Amino acid sequence: xxxFPKDFVWGSxxxxxxxxxxxxxxxxGDNLWDYWYQVEPNRYYNGIGPAKTSTFYENWEKDxxxxxxxxxxxxxxxIQWSRIFPQGRGEVNPQGVAFYRQVFxxxxxxxxxxxxxxxxxxxxxxxxxxxxxxxxKETVKAYEDYARFCFETYGDLVDQWITFNEPIVPVEFxxxxxxxxxxxxxxxxxxxxxxxxxxxxSRAVKACHEILPDSKIGIVLNLTPAYPRSQHPADVKxxxxxxxxxxxxxxxxxxxxxxxxxxxxxLSEHDLLPEYTVEELELIRENTVDFxxxxxxxxxxxxxxxxxxxxxxxxLPEHFLRALYHAGP
Numbered sequence: 001x002x003x004f005p006k007d008f009v010w011g012s013x014x015x016x017x018x019x020x021x022x023x024x025x026x027x028x029g030d031n032l033w034d035y036w037y038q039v040e041p042n043r044y045y046n047g048i049g050p051a052k053t054s055t056f057y058e059n060w061e062k063d064x065x066x067x068x069x070x071x072x073x074x075x076x077x078x079i080q081w082s083r084i085f086p087q088g089r090g091e092v093n094p095q096g097v098a099f100y101r102q103v104f105x106x107x108x109x110x111x112x113x114x115x116x117x118x119x120x121x122x123x124x125x126x127x128x129x130x131x132x133x134x135x136x137k138e139t140v141k142a143y144e145d146y147a148r149f150c151f152e153t154y155g156d157l158v159d160q161w162i163t164f165n166e167p168i169v170p171v172e173f174x175x176x177x178x179x180x181x182x183x184x185x186x187x188x189x190x191x192x193x194x195x196x197x198x199x200x201x202s203r204a205v206k207a208c209h210e211i212l213p214d215s216k217i218g219i220v221l222n223l224t225p226a227y228p229r230s231q232h233p234a235d236v237k238x239x240x241x242x243x244x245x246x247x248x249x250x251x252x253x254x255x256x257x258x259x260x261x262x263x264x265x266x267l268s269e270h271d272l273l274p275e276y277t278v279e280e281l282e283l284i285r286e287n288t289v290d291f292x293x294x295x296x297x298x299x300x301x302x303x304x305x306x307x308x309x310x311x312x313x314x315x316l317p318e319h320f321l322r323a324l325y326h327a328g329p
Contacts, residue, residue: 011074015120029086088124220293234304238321257285
């Protein structure tokens with residue numbers, strides 16, 4: 001009978017926004033999901049909002065016991081930015097700080113390896129309201145300050161850190177496909193958000209290495225390999241562009257420290273390059289991740305677009321490729 005090695009790591013992952021819920025008086029501020037539910041509850045499945053989840057905030061002690069019972073040797077969870085900083089910056093919520101301290105101490109007491117993700121699509125709404133969220137470079141600084149606080153506060157407990165989970169998802173769904181708040185359809189904003197997110201990730205890597213020189217920090221990407229429908233040059237090109245947009249836009253700068261030249265050329269051709277400085281590109285180059293997490297769901301099969309873009313339609317990835325199927329997360 002085949003057996004797993006004794007030192008094989010068994011684990012699972014969760015996110016704060018999807019598990020903790022809201023409890024009156026918990027001090028947590030609104031994030032994008034909380035606000036969006038307030039204004040458009042009809043966009044949520046069965047009208048159930050982010051306040052009702054699997055109640056980890058209330059039942060974390062029992063849930064951690066279940067980790068032990070199910071043989072976990074590792075656990076990846078996340079910190080909600082808005083539970084620590086209700087407004088995204090400034091005043092700290094002591095209840096939130098204490099909550100994560102208790103949870104992390106309990107996990108470590110069980111001998112379980114702890115991986116903590118700093119961001120799972122849950123921007124504090126105040127930062128969106130004050131300055132368009134990730135479109136504003138000030139949000140990069142606010143995220144770095146939040147990350148530094150977490151490193152200094154929980155660095156003695158966390159085994160591995162993660163800067164962002166699947167950062168391409170808010171870009172695609174929030175700025176191309178009207179599926180996440182702020183549900184814009186704006187290619188220029190999408191590129192700006194992607195660049196600022198990468199810059200924030202690199203700054204967090206730098207901060208972690210400064211504050212916790214013995215700690216490892218990485219990023220988790222949902223990588224969807226693209227295959228051409230045929231070997232026709234147009235189909236091959238479409239698949240290559242799909243890889244550039246979906247995977248390499250974060251993979252290359254995070255792991256290699258630089259953006260793919262072909263991606264830069266495409267963005268430049270359409271006048272979509274964000275504002276950047278030489279110093280920022282140098283910071284990205286010098287602060288690559290220590291490890292890469294991969295969430296794999298399915299491949300993507302693509303072909304060349306069947307029709308030319310209408311001159312009045314917004315620029316979308318479909319301008320460059322046509323997906324034959326994509327059962328996304």
